Amino acid sequence: MEVLANLATGFGIALTPSILVYAFIGCLFGTLVGMLPGVGPLTGISLLLPVTYGLSPTVAMVMLAGVYYGAMYGGSTTSILMRIPGEAASVMTCVDGYAMTQQGRAGPALAIAAIGSFVAGTVSVVALMLLAPPLAAIALKFGPPEYAALLTLGLLVLAYLSGSSTLKTLLMAVAGLFLGMVGIDPMSGYTRFSFDLPELGDGVGVVPVAVGLFGISEILLSARQASTLQVKQPKLSELLPSRAEARASVGPIARGTVLGFLIGVIPGSAHIISSFVSYAVERRLSKHPERFGHGAVEGVAGPESANNAATSGAFVPMLALGIPSGAVPAVMLSALMIHGIAPGPTLIATRPDIFWGFIASMYVGNVVLLILNLPMVGLFVNLLRIPYTYLYPFILTLCLLGVYSINQSTMDVWIAIACGGVGYVLRKFDFDTAPVVLGLILAPMLELSVRQSLAMSGGDWGIFLHRPIATSMLGVGATLLAYNAWSALRQRADWRARVGLDEETTSL
Amino acid sequence: MPLTRDRAAALALAVAAGVALWAACRYPFGTLAEPGPGLVPLLLAALLLAGAVGLAVHGGAATRLREVRLADLPLALVLLALMGVATLALEHAGYRATAGGFLFVLLAVVERRPWWIAALLAGGFALGSFWVVNNLLRVPLPVNGWGW
Numbered sequence: 001m002e003v004l005a006n007l008a009t010g011f012g013i014a015l016t017p018s019i020l021v022y023a024f025i026g027c028l029f030g031t032l033v034g035m036l037p038g039v040g041p042l043t044g045i046s047l048l049l050p051v052t053y054g055l056s057p058t059v060a061m062v063m064l065a066g067v068y069y070g071a072m073y074g075g076s077t078t079s080i081l082m083r084i085p086g087e088a089a090s091v092m093t094c095v096d097g098y099a100m101t102q103q104g105r106a107g108p109a110l111a112i113a114a115i116g117s118f119v120a121g122t123v124s125v126v127a128l129m130l131l132a133p134p135l136a137a138i139a140l141k142f143g144p145p146e147y148a149a150l151l152t153l154g155l156l157v158l159a160y161l162s163g164s165s166t167l168k169t170l171l172m173a174v175a176g177l178f179l180g181m182v183g184i185d186p187m188s189g190y191t192r193f194s195f196d197l198p199e200l201g202d203g204v205g206v207v208p209v210a211v212g213l214f215g216i217s218e219i220l221l222s223a224r225q226a227s228t229l230q231v232k233q234p235k236l237s238e239l240l241p242s243r244a245e246a247r248a249s250v251g252p253i254a255r256g257t258v259l260g261f262l263i264g265v266i267p268g269s270a271h272i273i274s275s276f277v278s279y280a281v282e283r284r285l286s287k288h289p290e291r292f293g294h295g296a297v298e299g300v301a302g303p304e305s306a307n308n309a310a311t312s313g314a315f316v317p318m319l320a321l322g323i324p325s326g327a328v329p330a331v332m333l334s335a336l337m338i339h340g341i342a343p344g345p346t347l348i349a350t351r352p353d354i355f356w357g358f359i360a361s362m363y364v365g366n367v368v369l370l371i372l373n374l375p376m377v378g379l380f381v382n383l384l385r386i387p388y389t390y391l392y393p394f395i396l397t398l399c400l401l402g403v404y405s406i407n408q409s410t411m412d413v414w415i416a417i418a419c420g421g422v423g424y425v426l427r428k429f430d431f432d433t434a435p436v437v438l439g440l441i442l443a444p445m446l447e448l449s450v451r452q453s454l455a456m457s458g459g460d461w462g463i464f465l466h467r468p469i470a471t472s473m474l475g476v477g478a479t480l481l482a483y484n485a486w487s488a489l490r491q492r493a494d495w496r497a498r499v500g501l502d503e504e505t506t507s508l
Numbered sequence: 509m510p511l512t513r514d515r516a517a518a519l520a521l522a523v524a525a526g527v528a529l530w531a532a533c534r535y536p537f538g539t540l541a542e543p544g545p546g547l548v549p550l551l552l553a554a555l556l557l558a559g560a561v562g563l564a565v566h567g568g569a570a571t572r573l574r575e576v577r578l579a580d581l582p583l584a585l586v587l588l589a590l591m592g593v594a595t596l597a598l599e600h601a602g603y604r605a606t607a608g609g610f611l612f613v614l615l616a617v618v619e620r621r622p623w624w625i626a627a628l629l630a631g632g633f634a635l636g637s638f639w640v641v642n643n644l645l646r647v648p649l650p651v652n653g654w655g656w
Contacts, residue, residue, distance in 0.1 A: 174559060190536075219587065421588055
């Protein structure tokens, strides 16, 4: 009852006309910013941060949260329409979202993304409201061995659930991990694999690699058919999902919401993997996994819900403990601190107006985002009416512009071009490029956790087996890998039986 | 032993792993109690090499290498080269001139669209995107010596 009373107070604050206007401005600005590759939520929030100095803390948080949500949704629009991930969290949406676009189902893909984001956002705010303090306490129990085990489990789950060859998936993930080793080693200060190029000191960015592997490589593969390529232009009546598509999306949205929220709670960049894990889970659970990669609506609904739920989950450690779980919550934390408010365990007691106003404004922000984006689906889809011979040069220019905008560095552009070429070759050779991006994201955290764990234990690998959380996660990973190997062996046996090579024949 | 797509990929990955091993050996490995900056890269390079060997062993059933269709390769190389030239020009010629020129070449030369439409679209996009990103979003884009 106390929660409901507090929430009512929060809504009293969030539903004032001025707050609604700022929520709308934040969502609109965020959506537009998110559509530009490279100019993601961090840039959007950083740009609006000075504007919030003169506003009340509640209004400032409402507007910045609107930018965050809007940018997450905007990033999925370019992923679906052009196969350009605005940021790492949108990478998985590219795969089936763009395939749906090619089949003339861009409208339903965008609508499902909007609805999934709305449902996930709303449900995860309820979870944030009720579970913030206990979840934050659990997240605090994660030390280096638990992080190392979690990230290893993430990679193994991806390989287990992958629809393509497990070995190829793991090879791509290892290549991504190696790419993540480039730059200054945080423990020793050594600059590794930078070939005396100072721009590589900070490492290889995720967005240049993702834009290259997904956006540029797609154009390299499809530009030759530009004059004959028929991206099906949807009719107005086809802009909304069919009943079957809506039904097929319910489960993925629900699972993506739970997965995204739980993964998002963990401090660090782990929340980025939520969309990867959700996609892999949906493919594994599907009765027709072969549809994934060819326009399965579940491949859009799950990851989109997961990345939006993770956005709310990321606020748990920020609000409950004062620990930002990534760059964006860190900037929002600084916005609160500018107004003289210290987030942390005492925030709920000392400034209930801020906490509950923020929670209520997140509900409002989700509704605003849905109202804003559903009518815009038709507008976005009209982009596809532009002939591909005209469209792809603009997409290429947008890729280069977006990648340059991140750090104003031509090195990032070179990386994107190189990754475009590599992505072209990898796709010709039937390799999945998403694990490279996942490996790149996880590499710094994984390396740091492994080395810290070894340092903690004096070089004893047994530390991973002496801590219950880490041991359980590694046990699950090992079981999945063993099960995968067993399935592969069984399939091989089936194949041998089908062609008449039974065990006796083989032994001869 | 037929050269399949997977075996060719395994060969390329093995070469990459070899280079990675060589590069990783340039950094100190430290001890297990105090791991150095070379330890994890070395382990990853070794994993990559082992995976490449595994792929080569199991890759016999994949499509033959000569059956991989590469009809789009010439245009892909042209596009990569044009992007390279644009990147080289970006900080010298400025964003507007580079983006405009890049788009004009793609539309008028590569796609053979009418030159005046190409010029109009390229110029409009270069100026419009510069205004949005540089002026509105305040993300600085390069300008040339004449302030363009």
